[in-house]
Amino acid sequence: MPKRRDSLRPGDHIYSDxxxxxxxxxxIYVGKATVTNSSNVxxxxxxxxxxxxxxxxxxxxxxCETCGHNxxxxxxxxxxxxxxxxxxxxYVYKYDVPYLKLRFKRSGTCSVNPSRPVDExxxxxLDYLKDQNFGKKYNFFFNNCEDFATRCKTGEAMxxxxxxxxxxxxxxxxLGYRATKGIYEAITDD
Numbered sequence: 001m002p003k004r005r006d007s008l009r010p011g012d013h014i015y016s017d018x019x020x021x022x023x024x025x026x027x028i029y030v031g032k033a034t035v036t037n038s039s040n041v042x043x044x045x046x047x048x049x050x051x052x053x054x055x056x057x058x059x060x061x062x063x064c065e066t067c068g069h070n071x072x073x074x075x076x077x078x079x080x081x082x083x084x085x086x087x088x089x090x091y092v093y094k095y096d097v098p099y100l101k102l103r104f105k106r107s108g109t110c111s112v113n114p115s116r117p118v119d120e121x122x123x124x125x126l127d128y129l130k131d132q133n134f135g136k137k138y139n140f141f142f143n144n145c146e147d148f149a150t151r152c153k154t155g156e157a158m159x160x161x162x163x164x165x166x167x168x169x170x171x172x173x174x175l176g177y178r179a180t181k182g183i184y185e186a187i188t189d190d
């Protein structure tokens with residue numbers, strides 16, 4: 001069920017639908033933060049989100065007037081909530097969901113893992129932003145925005161959208177995903 005902006009809390013793992021709800025874009029809600037626009041003007045905004053962008057993820061061509069985000073920027077970015085949402089619905093990812101309930105949820109919307117404390121979540125996201133790096137380069141299946149957000153929240157990167165789609169949304173799905181990701185990482189330089 002979509003959430004209202006005023007219900008968000010710093011450290012929330014949020015997501016928004018893309019491409020007719022085929023997949024979701026994920027990020028960590030920060031709340032009040034400082035951004036630097038394309039003219040190097042520093043500005044404070046109220047609804048900031050840190051997220052991991054791949055090539056061609058944004059439909060906008062002009063820099064945002066609120067946060068200065070440019071659609072050509074890739075990697076770990078901080079934007080306003082409007083740039084993150086791109087006119088789509090807002091949802092909050094759930095953590096510590098019992099396995100039984102997990103079976104009835106859509107993949108990419110929740111996790112059985114518990115969340116770390118808010119200060120650790122925000123520090124992790126801000127550290128990735130400062131370093132402009134989330135490990136290997138963006139990969140839609142094995143190193144994407146959901147991996148980024150779950151790593152910030154739990155300390156472990158996990159892509160439930162992909163694992164649920166390919167392997168099912170249960171323990172075999174998690175194990176299948178981890179095995180496939182391990183093989184991929186072993187045979188590529190990405």
